[in-house]
Amino acid sequence: MAACKERQSPLWRLEGVDFAYRGKPALHDLNCVLQSGLCTGILGPNGSGKSTLLDLLAGLLTPTRGRIWFREQLLAKWRRRQLARQLALVPQHFGLGFDFSVRAVVAMGLHPHLGRFALPTGADQDWLDLVMAQTGVLALAERPVTRLSGGEQQRVAVARALAQKPEALLLDEATASLDVGHTLALLHLLRDKVRAGGLTVVAVLHDLNLAARFCDELLFLHGGRCLVQGPVADILTPENIRAVYGVDSAIRADAFTHALQVSLRLAPRERAAAAP
Numbered sequence: 001m002a003a004c005k006e007r008q009s010p011l012w013r014l015e016g017v018d019f020a021y022r023g024k025p026a027l028h029d030l031n032c033v034l035q036s037g038l039c040t041g042i043l044g045p046n047g048s049g050k051s052t053l054l055d056l057l058a059g060l061l062t063p064t065r066g067r068i069w070f071r072e073q074l075l076a077k078w079r080r081r082q083l084a085r086q087l088a089l090v091p092q093h094f095g096l097g098f099d100f101s102v103r104a105v106v107a108m109g110l111h112p113h114l115g116r117f118a119l120p121t122g123a124d125q126d127w128l129d130l131v132m133a134q135t136g137v138l139a140l141a142e143r144p145v146t147r148l149s150g151g152e153q154q155r156v157a158v159a160r161a162l163a164q165k166p167e168a169l170l171l172d173e174a175t176a177s178l179d180v181g182h183t184l185a186l187l188h189l190l191r192d193k194v195r196a197g198g199l200t201v202v203a204v205l206h207d208l209n210l211a212a213r214f215c216d217e218l219l220f221l222h223g224g225r226c227l228v229q230g231p232v233a234d235i236l237t238p239e240n241i242r243a244v245y246g247v248d249s250a251i252r253a254d255a256f257t258h259a260l261q262v263s264l265r266l267a268p269r270e271r272a273a274a275a276p
């Protein structure tokens with residue numbers, strides 16, 4: 001994703017951040033900056049702390065040690081509503097137990113911008129229609145959200161987050177249930193919004209090729225620590241992939257997509273260990 005240098009400035013700054021779940025460490029000594037105007041991919045093995053990091057960036061969790069700054073103000077000092085006008089999170093699991101319509105769920109994204117008893121205006125409804133069209137859920141607008149497929153629900157979750165008009169969007173495996181067409185459509189949509197300015201994306205991804213294609217920067221977590229962070233071309237190396245996932249890889253420029261293409265295989269020792 002081509003990044004515009006002039007628009008970049010630290011959006012989040014983490015200083016010596018640890019996090020533990022009831023005494024069980026999940027993240028250790030994170031010191032990093034996430035720049036505005038970029039798409040940053042957070043990658044790492046299962047359990048390496050990716051979702052925990054997103055929840056910390058969203059202000060849903062508080063560091064056990066260290067500090068997180070958002071727009072040069074301590075994240076803990078932001079008022080919830082004020083933060084919700086700037087920041088939206090698409091969680092890994094979209095849990096809505098009630099039979100709200102898709103339109104009603106997406107409209108929840110408007111709440112931080114509405115007065116206490118205000119109803120959405122005609123312009124707000126147009127905005128909801130636009131984000132539903134962009135995420136491919138407009139045709140589902142009157143359907144109960146609990147009766148949608150997993151991939152459809154995931155697109156509704158993204159639509160609700162975009163309806164929030166965030167400057168920063170945190171995505172936790174938001175394409176995990178999407179087919180290839182909807183995956184590419186969503187990532188292109190977000191890339192275009194980042195390129196147009198005014199949106200920063202931090203996305204947890206497992207697919208290294210999607211990360212190579214749509215991210216500007218990557219941050220690899222391993223065992224709750226930040227192993228490396230930087231521009232995709234510097235970070236996506238066989239050495240780093242081996243250190244993080246323990247697998248062998250070959251990386252080349254792909255003539256079809258013009259992005260880096262990663263081919264993976266189990267390292268001989270892991271292949272022997274996996275043999276019956």
Ligand SMILES: Nc1ncnc2c1ncn2[C@@H]1O[C@H](COP(=O)(O)OP(=O)(O)OP(=O)(O)O)[C@@H](O)[C@H]1O
Pocket residue numbers: 021024025026044045046047048049050051052053
């Ligand atoms: N609510 C919780 N209570 C206790 N431990 C938790 C909780 N949530 C996560 N953990 C633990 O914290 C560590 C980091 O979990 P996290 O969900 O952040 O990993 P992840 O990198 O997002 O994993 P995945 O790729 O599997 O989604 C793991 O060891 C996990 O078991």
